[in-house]
Amino acid sequence: MAVDVVMPQMGESIFEGTITKWLKKPGDKIERDEPLFEISTDKVDAEIPSPAAGVLKEVKVNEGQTVPVQTVVATIEAGGAAAQTAPSPAKQAPAPVPAQAKAEPPPSSASAPAARMPSPPPGAAAEQAHARAASGEKIRSSPLVRRIAREHNIDLAQVPGTGAGGRVSKRDILEAVEGTTARPTQTPAPPVGGAIPFRAPTGPSPLPPGGAAQSTAAFETAVPREKLYFGHYEVQPMSVMRQKIAEHMVLSKRVSPHVYSVDEVDLTGIAALRAKTKEKFEQAAGTKLTFMPFFVRAAVEALRAFPTVNASVDGTNVVLHKEANIGIAVALDWGLIVPVIKNAEEKNFLGTARAINDLAERARAKKLKPEEVAESTFSITNPGVFGGLFGLPIINQPNVAILGLGTIEKRPVVIDDAIAIRSMVYLTLSYDHRVVDGATAHQFMGRLKHSLENWSESIL
Amino acid sequence: MAEITMLEGIRQALFEEMDRDPAVVALGEDIGVFGGAFKVTEGLLARFGPERVIDTPISETAIVGAACGMSYLGLRPVAEMQFIDFIACCFNQVTNFLAKSHYRWGAPVPLVLRGPSGGSVHGGPFHSANPEMYFVHTPGLKVVYPSTAYDAKGLLKSAIRDNNPVLFFEHKFLYRRIKEEIPSGDYTVPIGKAVIRRQGNDLTIISYAAAAHTSLEAAEQLGREGIDAEVMDLRTLLPLDRESILASLKKTNKLLIVHEDTRTGGIAGEIAAIVCEGAFEDLDGPILRVTALDTPVPYSPPLEHRFLPNAEKIVAAARALAKY
Numbered sequence: 001m002a003v004d005v006v007m008p009q010m011g012e013s014i015f016e017g018t019i020t021k022w023l024k025k026p027g028d029k030i031e032r033d034e035p036l037f038e039i040s041t042d043k044v045d046a047e048i049p050s051p052a053a054g055v056l057k058e059v060k061v062n063e064g065q066t067v068p069v070q071t072v073v074a075t076i077e078a079g080g081a082a083a084q085t086a087p088s089p090a091k092q093a094p095a096p097v098p099a100q101a102k103a104e105p106p107p108s109s110a111s112a113p114a115a116r117m118p119s120p121p122p123g124a125a126a127e128q129a130h131a132r133a134a135s136g137e138k139i140r141s142s143p144l145v146r147r148i149a150r151e152h153n154i155d156l157a158q159v160p161g162t163g164a165g166g167r168v169s170k171r172d173i174l175e176a177v178e179g180t181t182a183r184p185t186q187t188p189a190p191p192v193g194g195a196i197p198f199r200a201p202t203g204p205s206p207l208p209p210g211g212a213a214q215s216t217a218a219f220e221t222a223v224p225r226e227k228l229y230f231g232h233y234e235v236q237p238m239s240v241m242r243q244k245i246a247e248h249m250v251l252s253k254r255v256s257p258h259v260y261s262v263d264e265v266d267l268t269g270i271a272a273l274r275a276k277t278k279e280k281f282e283q284a285a286g287t288k289l290t291f292m293p294f295f296v297r298a299a300v301e302a303l304r305a306f307p308t309v310n311a312s313v314d315g316t317n318v319v320l321h322k323e324a325n326i327g328i329a330v331a332l333d334w335g336l337i338v339p340v341i342k343n344a345e346e347k348n349f350l351g352t353a354r355a356i357n358d359l360a361e362r363a364r365a366k367k368l369k370p371e372e373v374a375e376s377t378f379s380i381t382n383p384g385v386f387g388g389l390f391g392l393p394i395i396n397q398p399n400v401a402i403l404g405l406g407t408i409e410k411r412p413v414v415i416d417d418a419i420a421i422r423s424m425v426y427l428t429l430s431y432d433h434r435v436v437d438g439a440t441a442h443q444f445m446g447r448l449k450h451s452l453e454n455w456s457e458s459i460l
Numbered sequence: 461m462a463e464i465t466m467l468e469g470i471r472q473a474l475f476e477e478m479d480r481d482p483a484v485v486a487l488g489e490d491i492g493v494f495g496g497a498f499k500v501t502e503g504l505l506a507r508f509g510p511e512r513v514i515d516t517p518i519s520e521t522a523i524v525g526a527a528c529g530m531s532y533l534g535l536r537p538v539a540e541m542q543f544i545d546f547i548a549c550c551f552n553q554v555t556n557f558l559a560k561s562h563y564r565w566g567a568p569v570p571l572v573l574r575g576p577s578g579g580s581v582h583g584g585p586f587h588s589a590n591p592e593m594y595f596v597h598t599p600g601l602k603v604v605y606p607s608t609a610y611d612a613k614g615l616l617k618s619a620i621r622d623n624n625p626v627l628f629f630e631h632k633f634l635y636r637r638i639k640e641e642i643p644s645g646d647y648t649v650p651i652g653k654a655v656i657r658r659q660g661n662d663l664t665i666i667s668y669a670a671a672a673h674t675s676l677e678a679a680e681q682l683g684r685e686g687i688d689a690e691v692m693d694l695r696t697l698l699p700l701d702r703e704s705i706l707a708s709l710k711k712t713n714k715l716l717i718v719h720e721d722t723r724t725g726g727i728a729g730e731i732a733a734i735v736c737e738g739a740f741e742d743l744d745g746p747i748l749r750v751t752a753l754d755t756p757v758p759y760s761p762p763l764e765h766r767f768l769p770n771a772e773k774i775v776a777a778a779r780a781l782a783k784y
Contacts, residue, residue: 143740144746163783163784164783164784
């Protein structure tokens, strides 16, 4: 029996995904839950497991193509080829029928399995085409396709494209020609309201909707394009993740007036504590002891004291979050992702350390779930890990502040008119001045500094 | 009917035409006593004597100038360039005299200028050239570049009988590698007619000479992947068979052009323009080219391999085009 593999919905507000890599070829055997393909969406890159055991029969969506969720991207022949022979549908029919019988009249036995096969193309494809037309996106085709469309009075916007980059190909238009002659009464639903909103708005929002306007800003060039090309060069298309990062960064800088403040914190105590406890901690807890959980714990405490730093902006409203969901920027070879420690305020030191290490590892293995990169209320980034003295990060929307950690190093410091050698770090806070004023920001940082310099929490 | 090489096909055409018409004479460097650098003219001197088979000094200008004069006086000379690269030495004779005599003075030039061409033999930059496009750009000439033994023999005979100057390119990589049975007896292949070497529906690959074989090899591989490529062998570059080109494009709607000549100013550009002018609304994708790189032919074998088109490059381009 053939099982359809669909593009999964990787989160509530995600409507499409790009297949970045097929891990199996048609004809390959596959186990249930074995990774089948990799996708890239607005939010995450992820490996998608196979929904069934069997043989990969057909790949319908090629690498690099973006399709709406629930689109059939492949079929798997489950349980061997015998299911394809003529008599078996009849034999298999009784099994599914009783379950269905309650809801609807039983289909005629011979066609039962076929009737149950999902057949998304006409509806889904038309919707896709509507969405495309409504969004004002240019319809890609070719001179031949346009000629055929003209000769047969076909609106190209209504023809789903399966060619490279969603292009309407010769095959697509010929199928559409056949379709219109076969179904002369076809009346496509008016495209009004047909377009799916990029994000479902839950209230008045000052943020522009995603899509074209946002993309245009992110991918503007500051000089005429021809001035970019000189000498020897190579042109690399941006990955989906790179494009999303670009969009988010441009948007954040445009929406939030950034202010930066820098503090210097003495980590000698924590460094000593970590050095002394590291081995024991890692043995007992089975997870690494880094500096990051110290910063997260201290930040959570400071956020509780200054709730406007743990907020979002919605028009003229400030949304004060009751949870402290801390996004941690993780550098990847192929980009950057910000997994989120949910309800960090409920976790003790060990729980925080475990959560950080787990999220970072799974980010690098592309095993994050979409909900794990959403709903942050505050973020931390660590340019110091690559040797930066300090960095001035861009706010991770919809947060209003982000903490940047500089490199931790020993420096001579004046204490009580004496010079001492201490483990020092520069911490930076980038904050949205619409909501957070300098006074709050500096008090927040003072609180953070105080916690770190006077560490009292048991770490085991 | 015996299997013969392309080289043998050319040799047979020379023998048969010299037999048939006493006005046909051959001249070139070492074509007589030595039998030619590639032995194309072996036995010619013994058969037809030194008056009709002339070993010349090492001067391409002299060879072509003499042949041009002979043709004014009623002979039908077949002049050889030992390597076609050296045709550059007699560029003036070819483009100003052969090509324009009939136009300016009413003096037809029934002459064939032939020579071994092309790469893949590690001959380096002076012994591997494909200079056909200099002459395709010269009105008044005909330019022929066959890829099979049958065509080589039939086209050379047509060239010798033609009353216009014909440049006849012989791909030296194919000389002894291509074998086929050809009919005994006299036959000709018309100048200016392309041929479909493989029928297909998904896209057309237009090529000529050694690259036509490479294109066929690629088409077989594409066939195994489910891409049904049509392969056209131009055989004549001037005059170009526009009708066949447009007919095939109108059938498959996608076009890939492959040639061993360098990219810029190659015949691919001309074909692309013909298609855009004559069949724009039949195009279902961009017109792609797989060609040699825009450099001299490298001597180093790995560099030459990189420089030349090959089946792998053709398959990659065809895949992208099929998917478009």
